[in-house]
Every structure is written in structure tokens, then in C-alpha cells.
Amino acid sequence: MSDDSPQRSESLQRLYDDKLVVQAEVRDHAQGGFHESCIAAAAALPEIAAKLREDGFYLEMLTCLDRRQTGEEMALIYTFNRFDRAHRLRVESPIAAVAEWRGPAPAPLKGAAAKKKAEADKAKAEAAAARAAAGEPDPDPAAEGASIASVFRSADWYEREVYDMYGVTFAGHPDLKRILLPEDADFHALLKDFGRIDEAETTLDDQRPS
Amino acid sequence: MTSDLHKPGAALAAGTSADPWATPPADPDGETYYLNMGPQHPSMHGVLRLLLELRGEEIVKCEPIIGYAHRAHEKMAENRNYMMFLPNTSRVDYLSGMIYNIAYCQAVEKMLAIEVPERAEHIRVIVCELNRVSSHLLWFGTFLLDLGGITPFLYSFDDREQILSILDRVTGSRLTYCYGRFGGVTEDVDKKFLDETTAFLARLRGRMAEYHALVTDNVIFRSRCEGVGVIDRETAIEYGVTGPTLRAAGVPYDVRRAEPYGIYDRFEFDIPTASGADNLARYYVRVAEMEQSMRIIEQAIAKIPDGPIMPEKALKRFKPDVGEHYFAVESARGQFGIYIVSDGSDVPFRIKLRTPSFSNLACMPDVLRGTMVADTIAILGSIDIVLPEVDR
Known part of the structure; x- marks a missing residue:
């Protein structure tokens, strides 16, 4: 990763220097609402959160x-x-x-869209390879998150919500249980292959009196 | 008795640490007992259930149990296109629905880089601030009702009804507005609307003096509020508390200032703060905020230009580019954030609603520890939670 302008904030630079995050980049707040962005391995999150807490940050959202x-x-x-x-x-x-994906395969892309997608994938793979070559590989997907509830207690409920909706567990969470859905629910509602509208047994049209 | 009250579901099977209720505490004198406050309880502001462990009147442990009003708004968002999600937004928080509705429009406008006509921007500010005042008026009435004073409730609901009538005339609904559109608003406001609003502000100014005389220096009110329910700056950072509750801890954080959206950077207004961080401080902040909102409305009415209320080319079906956007506004209760992820189709890939009451409520176990049961009602009333907004 090149250290070109615009300048990263001190907090992000510190995380980057400590090799806790990769792809640390400054973003245009007027464009997407984020000032900065980075990628981190799940296991590094407690340390990152502790450092950010020292710097005066609070946890705004987790999803x-x-x-x-x-x-x-x-x-x-x-x-x-x-x-x-x-x-x-x-x-x-x-x-x-x-869990294994049990919904339909993505709609095949045709023509220009397929070409665009292939180019984007190739560029992405090349960028990842370049980062790996520069000694800064992208973190591997972790089997579970690491709880930061001991740093920010707000994470307690946010992590429970992610567990509830997605089934992602968090190591070190004090009491990981469902929060919004019924406690005996056997599904995770925001997974994309749950509750798809094309699988619904009845549609609004069926319910309309004929 | 303990573990049956709240059966911990599948989560424990995931191998995490102990359920805090699994082991009954040492209770040598048999004084400890448990109380389910809510979900059906008039002062729970909706359907909140507090599981309390008590020793006499004192709260030893408290666990808020939420989700009774979960309506899956985020799942619904992934099953319909951007336009079809519009009516959902004001149902998330039905007391400041206009702010939520307009916020969603502004978030999508940001994604699509749509210019909003000046007149529409001014109308949005007026209706949003009116909505904020009506939400605070409802809080004022119900908070005092929680403390046992019935008269202020009758006064404030009278005033709030005026706002609802004004908004009803222009939007067609009293609470769950769907007034915003991508690029503007649905209906133009007429002179009658502006005149009615001006007249209402004059009336409310007089009423505020009455409120102060009736409530602010009332001895009983003050003794229920002073030093009760302290949520200080550190607790706020710990739990991500925002809004009047945060400003009552002396932190002048208001999204309208921190990340100005719409045309809020053009108005003069103060951010009221207080230093006590207790119930009384939160009362002061909200009452002062109503006056600031009135200031903003007056400026917007003075400046509102003529012109269109929608862009020339109306938006029908659209597909935002692949990407993600976070858009934050100051709702009546704190920072409301919308995180939208687009995969390039006309249906949002993900919409996360960061609702302020969710974080504001999460600090309750810490705040309520060591307080009396009667204070629970006062503290919950003072942070002004709306449960459907917590549960989404």
C-alpha cells in the first residue's frame, strides 16, 4: 500500500503501523459518509477497539x-x-x-456486464496479490468474531444482534444469546437465503378476494 | 425460579460463557426477589421488559429484554426496491417519523447525487423541526405523567395536537408520515401552513413560560430528578449514547452541527447542554431544544423561496452504483444512522438502521444498579425511549 495523500489520521496510522489493519484508506466523507476505512482480522478487533477507545472514539454501529x-x-x-x-x-x-448457501445461484451476467465483472474481479485479485507480495496480505476469513464488549459495552447488544440475525458468534462475549427474535427461533433472519420473497407460500395476490 | 424466567435459547449451545441468571445469587436472608417489569406496563413506553433482581426496593441487577416490537424492517428493506421502502421508515420511530422519512430520502439522494430544490429543502427543515418539537412535547407530558403529575400531560398534548393538525393538513397523516420523495417532498405547502406554523410558535412561546412556572421549579419534580439516573460522559462513550441524553452530560454533540446535512449549516441555533447528567439535566436540555427548534423554524419560514418542490425529472426505477453509504441525522432521540449497501440492483443489498434508543437503552443495567424501583420509571422516562425504534 502506498503512503500517498490524503493523509491518514493519527489513529488510523497508528493501527496501520502496528500491523493491526490493512488497506487503510482515507475516504471522501461527502461521497459515502465515511472518513476512513480499513480491513482487519477478527482476532485483532479487541486490540483495535482498545486503541480507538484511548483516542476518544466510541462504537457507533456494528453490523x-x-x-x-x-x-x-x-x-x-x-x-x-x-x-x-x-x-x-x-x-x-x-x-x-x-452455513452453506442454499438459495439460488446468482443470475448469470451477460455481455458488457459480464465483461465488467470479470475485469473488476481480475483487478481485485491482482491488487490482493500485490498486497500479499508487499508483505501485507488480506486477513483470512475468521470462523467467528472476537467480542469487543469488554472495551465498549455497547458491543454487547450489537454482537447479540449480529448473532441473532446472522448466526455469527463472538469469542469472549459475556452472554451471547438472541436479542430481537424469539429465544426459541431456529433461524437467523437476515441471512440472504432465509425468508426470500420468491419462496413465500402466499403472496398478496393470493390473499385478495376474487 | 431464575433460569426459568429467561431461558437462554440456542446461544448457550454456541459455547459461550455463563448466563448471568443461571446461578441464583447467595441469598442467606431470603430478601432477594425478582420482578418482571413489563412488557405490558403503562410506564414502559411500549413493550420493554425489565427483569429486575431486587433487595427490598433496591435494584441489584437489571436486564432489559427487548424484541417484542420487532417488525423486521431491515429484512423488508432487502425484499423491495428503494421506493417501496419509503413508508417503512416513519414506522421505525412513530414519534419522530418525519425525521426518519426525510433522512432515508436524503441518504438515497446522496447515493444518486440528486439535487434537491431550495424550496423543498426549507420545507423539510420546517416539518422535521415541527416533528422534533411534537416528539419533545410528547416526552414532556409522559415524563411528568411517569412522575405522577397529570396536568402537564394535558397541556402538552394540547400543544402537540396543534402540530399534528398542521402536519396532517400538508402530509395527510398524523404520525406515520410518508412525505419525503427522492429529490423533494410530495406536496407543496401553502400560505396557510406557514401562517398556522407562525401562529403556533407564538402560542407555544407563551405556553413554554407556563410550563416553566408549572414544572421547572416544582419541589416534588426536582426531588424526583436531581441526582437521579446519572449517565455521564464515560458511560455515554461506553454505550454509544447520543442525543439529548448525551448533551445532558455536557457533550455538545449534535449531528446537525457535527455533520451538517440538508441545509442545516445555514441556520443559527445553539446546542443546549447541561452538566448534571441526571434526569433534571435531560429535562433542561429537551426543553431548551424545543426553543432552538422554534428558532430554526422561524428562520426557515423567513427564508423560504418560491420554486419547485421536486426536481424536473422525476425518479421512477433506478439502480444505484455498487457501493456503500452511511448517512446520519439528529433525530429527536439521538443519532439516527442509515447504512445502505448497494449491489447495483434496484433492491438494497442491506439497510442497517442505527437507531439511537437502542444504544441509549443498553446502558440501563449500569445506570439502574443501586437505584430504587420508583426511580426506574423516572429514569426510563427521562431518556425518552421508543421501543419500536429499539426493536425495528
């Missing part, structure tokens, strides 16, 4: 993305922010698929 349909890993998305000035730092952490 998860399920990208299994396209064969990618899942990811935890943490955002940290500050009260004294806006500084939204996004930390992404890859997580291995919690």
Missing part, C-alpha cells in the same frame, strides 16, 4: 453483510466515531460463511 450468494465471505462492519468532531472510521472484518 454484518452476507455475500455468500456470489461466493464471497461474510463481513462484519464496525463504525467508530467521535463526539468532539465527526470522524467515522469503518473497520471491515471478513468472516467465513456460517
